[in-house]
Amino acid sequence: MKVFPDDLLYSREHVWVRVEGDLATMGITDYAQEKLGEVLSVELPEVDTEVERDEPFGAVESSKGSVELISPLTGNVLNVNEDLIDDIGIVNSDPHDTGWMIVVEMNDLDELDDLLDARGYHDFVLQETEGD
Amino acid sequence: MAAWRLLPFASFSAPKNMAIDEAVFRTVQRRGGPPTLRLYGWFSPAVSVGYFQNAAAEIDLAACRKRGVTLVRRPTGGRAVYHDDDLTYAVAAPESDPLFPPTIAGTYLAISCCLVRGLEMIGLEASLASGSGEEPRPVRVGEERQRIPATGGTRSLPAPSCFAVPSLHELLVGGRKICGSAQLRSRGAFLQQGSLLMTFDPEKTATLIKSGDDSPLVGSELLRRRVTSVYEHLPRSVSRDDVCRALLAAFQEMWTVSLTPGVLTAEEEEWVDRLLATRYGQERWNREGSGKRFF
Numbered sequence: 001m002k003v004f005p006d007d008l009l010y011s012r013e014h015v016w017v018r019v020e021g022d023l024a025t026m027g028i029t030d031y032a033q034e035k036l037g038e039v040l041s042v043e044l045p046e047v048d049t050e051v052e053r054d055e056p057f058g059a060v061e062s063s064k065g066s067v068e069l070i071s072p073l074t075g076n077v078l079n080v081n082e083d084l085i086d087d088i089g090i091v092n093s094d095p096h097d098t099g100w101m102i103v104v105e106m107n108d109l110d111e112l113d114d115l116l117d118a119r120g121y122h123d124f125v126l127q128e129t130e131g132d
Numbered sequence: 133m134a135a136w137r138l139l140p141f142a143s144f145s146a147p148k149n150m151a152i153d154e155a156v157f158r159t160v161q162r163r164g165g166p167p168t169l170r171l172y173g174w175f176s177p178a179v180s181v182g183y184f185q186n187a188a189a190e191i192d193l194a195a196c197r198k199r200g201v202t203l204v205r206r207p208t209g210g211r212a213v214y215h216d217d218d219l220t221y222a223v224a225a226p227e228s229d230p231l232f233p234p235t236i237a238g239t240y241l242a243i244s245c246c247l248v249r250g251l252e253m254i255g256l257e258a259s260l261a262s263g264s265g266e267e268p269r270p271v272r273v274g275e276e277r278q279r280i281p282a283t284g285g286t287r288s289l290p291a292p293s294c295f296a297v298p299s300l301h302e303l304l305v306g307g308r309k310i311c312g313s314a315q316l317r318s319r320g321a322f323l324q325q326g327s328l329l330m331t332f333d334p335e336k337t338a339t340l341i342k343s344g345d346d347s348p349l350v351g352s353e354l355l356r357r358r359v360t361s362v363y364e365h366l367p368r369s370v371s372r373d374d375v376c377r378a379l380l381a382a383f384q385e386m387w388t389v390s391l392t393p394g395v396l397t398a399e400e401e402e403w404v405d406r407l408l409a410t411r412y413g414q415e416r417w418n419r420e421g422s423g424k425r426f427f
Contacts, residue, residue, distance in 0.1 A: 013319065035235065041184040041209075043424050056318065058424075061184040064300070065236040066209035068318035128234060 002030050002125070005096055009112060010121035011072035016096060017115060024073050024112075027081075027100040028060065028091065031125050036062035039091040042084055044101055045077050051104055053111055058101065060091070073111050075104035134231070136383075138391040139170035141376045146178035146204035146215070147412035148404065152396065153325060154207040154411075155403030157224040161321035163399065167225035169383060169391060171376050174215045178202040179340050182210040182294075182314060187419050190292035195339050205411070205418045208325050210314030211294035212341045217331040219375055221247075223324045227317065231387050236315055240301040242387075243324055247303055247311060250382035254370055256362065258305050261298035293341040293351070295329070295359045303328075308360040329361035330372060 004010065009017045014032035018025040033039065041061040051057040056068040057077075081100050083090065090099040106112075116124060144152065149172055159165030179201055181187045187203060191212060196203055201214075223243055225232065232239045244260055251258045294312040298304060303311040313326030334355035335348070343351025362375065384391055396404065411417045 043184065043422060046424060054319075059183065061182070061209040062236075065240075065315035065317065066183060067316070070319055 002034075002122075004029065004031075004118040004121050006118045008096065009115035009117065010124075011070070011115055012124060013070040013072065015069060015072055017072060017112070018100075019112060022106050022109060023078065024075065024104045024106050025100050026057075026071070026073075026102050026104065028069065028095055029121070030095050032067075033092050033095045033099075036060060036064060036067065038063040039088055042088060042091065042101070044080050044084075047077050047080055049077050051075060051077060051102070069101070071104075072115055073104055073106050074108060075106040077102050078105050079103040134229075134387075134389045135166065136387075136389045136391050137166040137168045137394040138380065139168060139172075139395070140393050141171040141173065141219075141372070143173035143175050145175050146180065146202040147408055147418075149174065149220070150180070150204050150206055150412045151404040151407040152400075153222040153224070153323060154407055155396070155400040156222070157207065157316070157321060157323035158403055159397065159400050160224045160226060161319050164226070165224075165397070165400070166394075167229055168223070168394075169380075170222040170224075171379065172220050172222070173372075174218070174220070176200065176202060177214070177216045178204055179212055179214050180204050180206045181212045181418075182206055182208065183316070183421065184209050185212060185292070185421075187421075190342050192340055192342060193419070199336075199340070201340060203415075203418045205421055206314065206325060208314035208316045208323060210299075210312070211296070212292055213294045213312060213327050214333075214337045214340055215327060216333070216336075217329075219328045219330055219372060219379075221326050221328070221379070223322075225322060227320050227322055231389070232322075236317065237300055239315060239322055239324060240299075240313060243313070243326070244301045244303055244311075246383045246386045247326070247328070247379065249386055250375075250379035251303070251305070251310075251362075253378040253382060254362075254366065254375060256305055256310075256365055258303045258310065261300060261302045261304050261309070291344055293337065293343065293355065294327075295332075295337070296343070296351075296354060298358075305360050305365060308358055310360050310362070328375070329359070330375070331363050332359050332361040334359065 014029045044058040051071040053074045057071040058069040248258045298309045311328040315324040334352040338348040338351035
């Protein structure tokens with residue numbers, strides 16, 4: 001079973017969140033990238049647009065199919081990882097760090113309360129994989 | 133026995149077909165709408181591109197216009213498909229439905245096995261592709277589940293045309309692709325769309341959908357070698373209705389579900405109108421999509 005970094009929070013839609021003040025960096029988890037397979041394309045929001053909790057903020061196409069990325073938080077997009085243009089492979093090879101996707105200025109920090117810590121996400125993934 | 137809704141075969145315009153599929157999917161996703169199987173055709177010829185595809189680079193848009201072929205962007209990913217005489221299906225269901233393993237590949241397999249059985253009922257022996265991205269290598273239904281092979285480090289699908297290369301668990305007849313499928317998953321639901329070729333015109337397909345660096349002539353030759361259709365193997369006395377009936381019987385038999393004919397709900401009709409106004413009825417959307425992609 002994968003090890004999920006302790007300094008991140010996780011959504012049940014397999015998005016990780018790194019919180020620094022009212023800023024949240026987001027990407028897809030190592031579990032999600034492994035399930036998707038080789039990532040081919042990513043669609044992300046533009047800077048200075050709003051993302052809404054529980055709504056899609058982008059999409060990923062992989063060699064197997066495509067998935068929508070569901071935002072766990074509401075806020076304004078401050079930054080998008082343009083390194084993905086040159087090397088989209090980092091979503092697979094380094095999903096929790098250089099493969100980050102967007103930085104959001106959060107509107108409501110209480111939304112973080114619904115996210116899982118590393119242990120909770122590990123257990124959630126374990127339950128999901130037991131159904132495989 | 134689980135109850136599924138059947139949206140029986142009907143033909144619509146390309147934009148409306150995509151709007152209906154997405155509306156049904158969104159209703160399953162957001163409102164717990166009924167799992168749905170839809171069979172449909174196309175009022176007039178169309179090319180559908182995958183959600184992420186660059187239509188300007190991969191489709192000859194001038195040739196489409198000249199031949200009266202509509203361009204539409206699918207909600208699902210994958211490569212371009214020329215729709216003329218094909219039988220298209222859409223399945224929208226919760227990921228938690230016990231019929232489907234909770235993986236993309238598992239869902240493909242569950243649906244493909246029904247399609248194989250349906251084709252068998254009309255006298256066509258189909259097999260499942262191993263998804264190597266190379267020349268088709270058939271795998272018989274019932275064989276051990278396939279491992280997905282490494283793709284060699286490329287970061288793009290191998291050809292703009294869906295039918296040029298079979299993906300994992302797609303259908304082959306005589307080692308040639310006969311049905312292409314694509315899947316979208318989001319918030320606990322999935323939509324899978326697929327196109328079963330009743331006839332196939334490699335020249336026209338290669339004229340409309342570019343073949344990478346190859347000329348349309350080379351592209352059509354490649355498609356001729358790799359693609360087949362129902363009527364290449366069966367007489368015309370087997371009608372489209374016969375194929376629809378066989379597929380429906382196969383879905384019911386393989387999944388032990390009851391398929392109840394239904395119609396779109398009022399909420400879904402509203403979704404269709406909204407999606408036509410904002411997406412599929414808009415030339416720019418179909419050509420460019422959201423325009424926010426990283427390749």
